[in-house]
Amino acid sequence: MKTHLSLAAVALAPALALAACSPPADKPAPAAEATAAVVTAADAWCRPSPNGAKAGGCYVTLTAATDDRLTGGSTPRAGEIQVHEMKTENGMMKMAQLTEGLPLPAGQAVALAPGGNHLMLIGLTAPLVAGETVPLTLEFASAPPVTVQAAVRQPTMAGMDHGAH
Ligand SMILES: [Cu+2]
Secondary structure, eight states, X not given: OHHHHHHHHHHHHHHHHHHHHHHHHHOHHHHHHHHSOOEEEEEEEEOOXXXXXXXXXXXXXXXXXXXXXXXXXXXXXXXXXXXXXXXEETTEEEEEEOTTOEEEOBTOEEEOOTTSSEEEEEEESSOOOTTOEEEEEEEESSSOOEEEEEEEOOOSSTTOOOSOO
């Protein structure tokens, strides 16, 4: 009797050890991805800029895997990309650069949109024309840069034009 039991235990032990080990051994990627600083970008677009304008506004929805910040970016179409907010000063809507960047809480979609936070293309090399596509490379405090193709189009929602751009 005793012999049978201990044999069974010995036979089972390696199987249990294997079962416990195999998930991390087979798939190390998911565990690594869960903690990696990654930002996904969706729905990137830019407002057409008037002729002669030196700056243009672009918008995007960002979701960070871990707490992060959008700090700025670059594009071949302008000198630099700044992150701007809209704020009310003396009853007037004004825009200001977010020098510390825009917070991106983990797992939360943060939408940049007309009338609110936006990407400001400073020093446009040419007007942004409806129908074209503009590459924007966005930079973050932790995550690697993300390049999106932003469609240039008129805002779809009416009444949100603040006229600053
Ligand atoms: Cu701005």
